[in-house]
Amino acid sequence: MIEWLDGGVTAPMGFEAAGAAAGIKYHGRMDMALVYSKAPCVTAGTFTRNVVKAAPVLWDRELVEGGTPGHAVIVNSGIANACTGSEGLEACCITAEAAAAALNIPVDSVYIGSTGVIGMQIPTDRITAGIKLLAESKSASQEAGTLASKAIMTTDTVNKEIACRVQLGGKTVTIGGMCKGSGMIHPNMGTMLCYITTDAAVSQALLQKALSEIVEDTFNMISVDGDTSTNDTLLVLANSLAGNACICEENEDYQILHDALYAICLNLCQRMAADGEGASRLIECRVEGADTKEHAKILAKSVICSNLTKAAVFGKDANWGRVLCALGYSGVDFDPQLVDLFFEAGDESLLIFTDGSAADYSEEKATELLSGDKVVIRAVMHQGKESASAWGCDLTYDYVKINADYRS
């Protein structure tokens, strides 16, 4: 039973946060965030699969693999610290050392995240000054969590945070999270960053296992523009202050924590897709009746990645041929004659395609279903029993505007 709460990363016990303006972005906007736990945390993470990895991704991955306790995450927006060579890695060292000194914690307990322009070097003097501001202002208040979630935004139009509570063996365990999506005022590579905190007691191995599984069905099933960032990072910090019996095997408690973590990730990833660069609406593609789960995922992702489908949804155009087409080139084999295609919104469902050709549907009704904040495209393949969902957004003039404007 998951109970939803207001707030974000500071909702679990023992977590503090802060946001600050360190002068990395122009116009005095907030551009640095801190998440901190005095109690040591077991930490799980997943990172971009891009061969070109940003310096903070290399830094964090080494820490997660090393398994040393985590205490803090320092994030800057404005500069991605990607494609920055050895100078970029040095910037990570300087950042971690400054945070360790300011917070009185070990250097290898400091995680780092960056998002922004690729190729620019990080101004480390501003970073170290920013860390002092963060350390001085950090707080366990809900507002502090919100400030942190705002400080990591780039072209996001809304900040994204979430928290929930579950019961584990009579103890209340809380999970909080924040994330950001794509873009900048000086637009460049969008970067997905997500930080989740919990006061659950759980082993690192099981926390990583749960996270790796969940990511496959949540964050790895969204796409704004098909471009996999150099900086994508998802970290979970668990400080065990809830006092639950430590989850060290895949028991009932593990399942409860897993489900809560899944719900948090599902919520955040959908909000990230809905707030994709220039997006006017969220698109969900639900594929049912596929022969394998893997095929269901490939089919669903092919539809939400199709530029033509995305542009049609922007135009509220029930141009279902593009959906069929995207299913067809996904690489998964199927019989087009067997596919039933529906457009859905809220409780309404409209059969669009069946028996190999167009169903007798009302274009007016279809346009109405495509006009809301969320559009569901449901494809029933009739090839088996597996299903999957993927989430994306429409392709709009604003997407082009955001990404074509000159950086300077």
Added chain:
Amino acid sequence: MIEWLDGGVTAPMGFEAAGAAAGIKYHGRMDMALVYSKAPCVTAGTFTRNVVKAAPVLWDRELVEGGTPGHAVIVNSGIANACTGSEGLEACCITAEAAAAALNIPVDSVYIGSTGVIGMQIPTDRITAGIKLLAESKSASQEAGTLASKAIMTTDTVNKEIACRVQLGGKTVTIGGMCKGSGMIHPNMGTMLCYITTDAAVSQALLQKALSEIVEDTFNMISVDGDTSTNDTLLVLANSLAGNACICEENEDYQILHDALYAICLNLCQRMAADGEGASRLIECRVEGADTKEHAKILAKSVICSNLTKAAVFGKDANWGRVLCALGYSGVDFDPQLVDLFFEAGDESLLIFTDGSAADYSEEKATELLSGDKVVIRAVMHQGKESASAWGCDLTYDYVKINADYRS
């Protein structure tokens, strides 16, 4: 030695063509084309790999595989005849029967192509009336070839035809071709159609072999929007009227014909990319020094398919991090530290990225190089000796406009 000529599909001996307005498109625009050879042709073809295949693709593929001599191609624009079930296949039969009667040729010598809205049924009465117009007006003139190339256009802004001449054993062999790219006034699935004629004498097996090889390095290396159409078709008709000794083995003549066919395909595919929906400039990505040819192709294609790179080129923004990023998520492994990246236009070349970080380049110069009709992005991987090129176009407001407008 390839000699370029004016003209298109009617340039080779014995080929006639026509274009007509059959009332499939609105406003009396031309929407049907004929390519005809009185002499029987060996025919090679390549077709979409989309699982969802349009009826004319199924029709043509069967004919090419059957190997019966070809005499005519009937193409309509306006309706794609895709996702149309058994009624769509019936429309192909009716079309072929009407053409066979009007041209006095066998039904199984008639190839069919369609491009336009997916899901609508073909009005066969208009098609058969159109075929009569085409048969009456067909001619071997250059103008007739041009009319045919115009009649297959949808949102193409220019018609695309080409012809060249080579010497084979003292005989002059001519090759002509026409193709169309993406989009419609009632925009829908873009479709690539390409028809090439030649008076060369060549066996079907070798013509198909040459074509299949060439397509991998030309048409399969372009992308406008990453969406593989349900209708993509490339046909070559060879009627042997040039009188050269029939090419039945991979001798010197085969190589000359292969090279000429390659040059024709390379020219047409680049013009198709440059005239992609909404495009303002052609992008070529040249990857050199890859470990395998396959990897070079994957890397080059990943760059020209990146929405973020495409939008940056539209904005004349030397946002090279997006290029590195697209190379990085292509699925090919490489060492980012070794990559040299150049922006090029005409004879000018600008080193942008080297030794793992930005080169000391002039942003002004980079913007200048990105401002022409054609931009070359050259990535030298230093992993091996293989190279490949891919071609695409920038992502513009017009692309969104063309594809978001309502169909009706």
